[in-house]
Amino acid sequence: MIGRYFDYNATTPLHPLVSEVMTQALDTYGNPSSVHNVGMSAKDAVVSARQQIAAFLQCEPDELYFTSGGSESNNWVIKGYLNRWSGSPFHAVSSVIEHPSVRDTLRYWCQSAGGEVTFVPVDEIGCISAQKVIDAIRPDTKLITIMLANNETGVIQPIQEIAAAAKSRGIFFHTDAVQAVGKMPIRLQELGVDALSFSIHKLCGPKGVGGLYVNKAYALEPLIHGGGQEMGLRSGTENVVSLIGAAEACRVAQMDMAFVQAKLFAYKHRIIDQLRLLVPNLKVNGPMGSGCTLANTINIGIPGIRGEALAAYLDQRFGIAVSVGSACSSNQEKKLSYVLQEMGLDEDEIRSSVRISMGAFTNESDVGYFLQCMEHSLVHFYHCMPS
Known part of the structure; x- marks a missing residue:
């Protein structure tokens, strides 16, 4: 798993x-x-x-x-x-x-x-x-x-x-x-x-x-x-x-760091590029440059889809674990990410966001499976939306 x-x-x-x-x-x-x-x-x-x-x-x-x-x-x-x-x-x-x-x-x-x-x-x-x-x-x-x-x-x-x-x-x-x-x-x-x-x-x-x-x-x-x-x-x-x-x-981290970070940056760009083909108005929350962001972390907003719903569907349907951000929120009633709020995102943009974070054991096969499941999930959600 x-x-x-x-x-x-x-x-x-x-x-x-x-x-x-x-x-x-x-x-x-x-x-x-x-x-x-x-x-x-x-x-x-x-x-x-x-x-x-x-x-x-x-x-x-x-x-x-x-x-x-x-x-x-x-x-x-x-x-x-x-x-x-x-x-x-x-x-x-x-x-x-x-x-x-x-x-x-x-x-x-x-x-x-x-x-x-x-x-x-x-x-x-x-x-x-x-x-x-x-x-x-x-x-x-x-x-x-x-x-x-x-x-x-x-x-x-x-x-x-x-x-x-x-x-x-x-x-x-x-x-x-x-x-x-x-x-x-x-x-x-x-x-x-x-x-x-x-x-x-x-x-x-x-x-x-x-x-x-x-x-x-x-x-x-x-x-x-x-x-x-x-x-x-x-x-x-x-x-x-x-x-x-x-x-x-x-x-182990010291020994493997250069290799792991290089592969994760490649996976990161692959995931974002592929998702942009599926969702042209995809929003990336944060910079993309290798000097100003961690290789393993992706925070994206998918307009029209609730991040919580997408995370739950990926988990229950495909066994994929992603996050909707921090559970520690400055707005406990709405459970909105205060980090994304401080970046100027509105409530809809925050609610549509998910965090994808990879690590030492993530490989090409995992990324391919993840992208297939994301494509299936996007088709499911957009198909279910009222026209």
Whole structure:
């Protein structure tokens, strides 16, 4: 059924190599905080995983903290950094298309601590202007957080330019890279960020494990107190087996990245070109260039067809999994994508949109099957429409 899965941005299948090393690691059952040999064996596994993942991200091992995933990492970096400004005025800058774990955390922290946040708009293809971020900076700005790649449209943001501007002003800069890590090369020194969040289940690794890179020049306050793990900043017994799987997922992603991304860009253009022949007024939500969008992500609007209905038909009739966008919406009653709203799409355009996301296991046969099923589905829906 993996070949019928086109929702990789939601989560990814576990890579067989990852599954293999995790199965082998089940005997590593000790607590890494224990001082006996069984515990030390588990500790060695955690140390090795940290070194491997740090090498993948090109950072130092002592700059990498393990978490349960991107949402926790985002919460921690915002609260853990802004907590130092409690009781005094502070300002933060972000964007209108951030993941809810960033947007809602910023709003919560501002309400509870008396700060302010400026959410910078995007243009019609979902891009954030670095200059608008810079223009939003104030004398009391303490934090800037902008995602590296958007989960709904795949748009890659100008993080290096924003990071350079933040650094020149002494402002802490964080990027949510959950959708980017494993799908594009990440070189932290070139990126220039002070902190970066990621989730392993987005790159064919296990769920429930992720991480946060923090430049050693900065210190966060703990989000979870009590046990002293993660260099005293994130308490909780380490998920040893999943961390071993996480390191393997990063190794495989690094090894296969160039090949996978090249094939996915080819599939992306093939799908869009073929669908445009079937639907001449097809709307592509986001840019198409290889330097400004993820290879695996397609967000399209098909006029006259409800995205929810199309996704359900593809699933029930053909076993194909696609998404209608984020379930976390600023308009819960209508469940409209706030990302597409901020790009200027109207309600009908948003309701007609679906997200198609591919990954490491997608192949030519899968794409051919998907296109055949899409053609059948379009004929079905347009035939059923009242004339």
